[in-house]
Amino acid sequence: MSSKQNDYTTNTVSMLTYWTRRYVLVLLGSLLLLAVAAGIWIRISTYDHIYDMLELRAEQLVDLNGQAPEESEFSNRLRQMEERPHEPKHLFPEADIKKDDSSNRLETEAGPHEPRPPIPDVVHTVDTAGNIKIIKKYENEAIDTSALFAVPPSYQNVLAGENVRDQVNVASQTWLRIGVPVYQDGTICKALYISMPVDNQIRGPYGLLALLTGIITLAGWLVLYFLSRRLIHPLREVAAAAQSIAEGKYDPVLPQEVKERELQQLIESFRYMAAQLKQLEQLRSVLLAGVSHELRTPITSIRGMIQAVHNKIVTGAKAEEFLQISWNEAKRLQQMVEELLDFSSFEAGAAPIKGEPVNLSSLISEVIHQLSVLPEFSNIRFDAALPAEPVWLNGDAGRLRQMFLNLFDNSKKAAATLLRITFQIHDHRIMVDIEDNGKGIEATDQPFIFERFYRGSARQAIGRGLGLGLTISRLLAHAHGGDLVLLRTSPAGTTFRLSLTRSLK
Template structure:
């Protein structure tokens, strides 16, 4: 009944896991980059602030040196000043000849002699500029700034202040923990947010996937959410529900079709077999035998017609419609079909009225196939109408196209059946009881109309009657031709 379903590959993952995993990876990568940038910015900002404080301190010391050295005294006086003695740094004075004097006391006095040479920067100081350096000293990082002394003095023209980085910079290692904790907290919060959002978003999708699996297994009543806030998901669910309902109806139609076609084909075969056996067995003779043979012939013709309909439908559905287009005058074709049907017994009590234009109406098409469409519509109208009825055929040209209406006084088509009247093998409830056919007439007629570049549509239906319309394109060179024979 159903084709074998293919199970998902073992490598496939759920949509929730797929997106949350990728989001977390992207989030962690982004936070890592942000963390690196943040650490770099913090370090750069810390260095900048430390250099600014050191420059401020160096300018203060330079002013102090200028005051002391301009008066009576010597460098020894500077070394004993409180500002110099208690300063946790290396202070160096350099005169205009490049001679260096060390003012530092305490634990940094021995280190002062190991500081890298700074004579290359002295030119900048002589021009009134300050300098900044990051220098290595005995495996440690030091910061050094140089500033000019305000006034020219015999013992110095510039002052250098050097400080270990550990004394002025924060311990960056202590910042890594809080930054890592912050990144982890943001990552966790982001993952929770995207997890619950993705779960909410994928929940209706999972239900749709389960519903699709149910339909694949033959169930057509899936449990789908009634409403979701997301418009696209609501459209998906609504469309899927409509599709499931339509599949359910089509499956029901298919089941009924198999039973109906089997019955329709078996009935004439059984009838023919029984009647022929009766004739061969001499159960009936003479005129009664002839009547049995005549009935068998009619049943054989009906059986042949059903087989031809099946073959035609299969051919048309494959796109192999044998269309031979020629100029056709449609009004003349309508008259011909009406005259052809009037002589049939089933149309003996039917009045066929026609409303045809005075001027010729030309189309480019296959006269035989167009005749088949019209005959099928008229036969359907007759089958749906009561005795002593009227069928009206109207032909008009409007809005650049030709419209051919067939209107009857039949019982109409129930609203629940109207969406399916052009479906293959659909006969409706009344058709199943009264019509002896396969339900391919309207399907084939519509295919033929569409093959001519037109269509066959239901215009209106009610308990008072039904109107079908054949729509065909106008033949642009119709005035150059005469009616087809």
């Protein structure tokens, strides 16, 4: 593989790598957004659940008969709860928690052998005078939890009969705290606060979320990686084939079996394009040789005959004949040069088309009369079914005449003895069929008859000029808002159809 092919392939692979990276970044960004949203949801749900659990424990510690227990009784109840068997070590109980309609307090429906919520870590009370009584301290003495025992800002709200939830930061940890009122003889006498650190409880779900995000990201990257590899291999071959065609090699090696339907369509289209380019390149080489021959022949003939007359090699009537042949060859050469100029002008869009009223029926009649008096058309009979009334269109009479002369001249070169012209008029469209009884167009030549410089097979190309007649005729038809097509052909004859736009005079 050449350096150009390596560069082209490298650029293609780099482009695929570029987009693969972008896809991975988009995937990672989307997963991060989902992870953040899930993390927020987990945080809110976990906090709510812990608050519900703390509120349940606080209600269990409060005297259910309306009698306010002393701090020693709180301690005894805590000790009884800690001594219960089957106490869970995890955060979320399997028991259902619900509100009791009669007491408006939380209770559990768990059976005697089912797990219960874990014991709170810190419990203290604050009476109406602001005196703080610590019921249970945090077991880890290395952490200073004194901030938990300050009089909370929500103290008055609890004494007013509200259950208060708040957060406290202690030693770089977040603690959740619930405050509930304690009643004595129907009157609130103190506030009970229960606190629990939440960081250890939420770290597990966060770790699981991070693990799942990492696994999904890795799986997505692997999928993209293997898919890109499957795409890169055939695209490398297509890129190498494109570079091969650019260097003039029209038989590239392309992948044979590709499972991806889109890639298979691309490869098939590329293979068809390569075959067409190869055929057109071969055609171009043949046509270039033919055009060179057609231009060189009259020049050589003119030069030789004029030199013979100039050097007195021929004299008299023979010299006159040589000069006449040279004159005819010069006219043929002029016609070929004019065809080249016309073709270049039309392809560049620089050929002006006059927009003037033209009676198409009258124009065709004039062309037929002009050709009928020429010796080369003496063996051709014209059968023109022209409308009696004028058929008007806006166009260039000279260019339309040139188009019909080209079509009639092609029929003459095909050894036709009959030329039939018929009209069809449909609303604003005019269709003119030019039918001859010539030898027709070979099947191998039919797809290329409107190609520039195409003159048919080598045997038929002799005397066919530059192969621009039909090309220029179709360009002229397009310039007049119409088209020229090969309607049908066979060994019994050929029919061309010219369609134009009709207009009112």
